[in-house]
Amino acid sequence: MSFSVYDVTVPVMLRGLAVMDDYLLHAQNLERSKSLDPGSVLTSRLAPDMLTFGEQFAVNCNKVELHMTKLMNRIQVAPHEVAMIYPALQGRLLETRSFLQTIEPEDVESAQTLIHQPTPSVAQGWFGADDYIRYVVLAEFFFHIAVAHAILRHLGAPLGKKDYLGHFTPHGGVDYS
Template identity: 35%
Template sequence: MPISMYRLTVPLFQRGLTTLGTYLDKAESHAAEKGIASSELVSSRLAPDMLPFSGQFQRATDSAKLAIARLTATDAPKFEDNETTIGDLRERLAKTNSYLATIAPSALDGTETNEVTIAPGGNKFTFRGDEYLATFALPNFYFHISMAHAILRNQGVAVGKMDYLGRFS
């Protein structure tokens, strides 16, 4: 029996968002322990031409909500991308999780054959739904979670592989 598009999207996005929540907890603890403003971690980046932690966080949450919206041809909630604190990022995380919680498994039935068109950087790409998910949406989502991880690690926050992988059920 084939795996459903729902099982390949919502639960995976929720799991990744849980990882981002763990990162916020660890960043907050690190900042308190070191006596630094947590906003320093939120604005940290790996390289000058890369997005800061907040930007990686924003793109990961956008990837989750936009993947669902694109597959189902519906509108995703819009966020302003103006988060500057851990509290702001927690709020964004909660809003994304609330949106994902509204998605019924049946909403994704048959979306593997839907046409999805995206235009990152002005380059237009059209995919079948399953190809979009496998070659763009999921890799993009996990890339931004990985970059958030790397930024925190680079700043001395004690995050490791098991924080990235999360809990197993």
């Protein structure tokens, strides 16, 4: 069985963005349940040199658009500035999901014939599409989700692997629970 560039990017990213949307709800619930200042989780980070919880969302959405426009061989969009408040971050997730939903399989069909250069801070050199998707696009995407998950766990949010994996839709009547 082979997977297309579309198969390993768009549906995977849509699912991951839904997980991030759930994490925003977990963050708000955590603030309420622990009587934390509203928005305080958004400014939390794991280490001084890491992005905050809120920045994980903004950066991931910008990266999704950057990587997908590269794979579509289109002019790249400028990164969006997002206010570090829940409604703005939820809006940015929705905007990014809407962008992904406009992508058709044929839009990324030629991606495997292109050579991609990631931003210098991520990796040096040029990558064929398969390696670019495997080692840069998906790795970066899941890194930001994992860090957001870790920040919530560190602050005491009651979530686990099932939250990280997201909601499964069983195929063929199979129960995966």
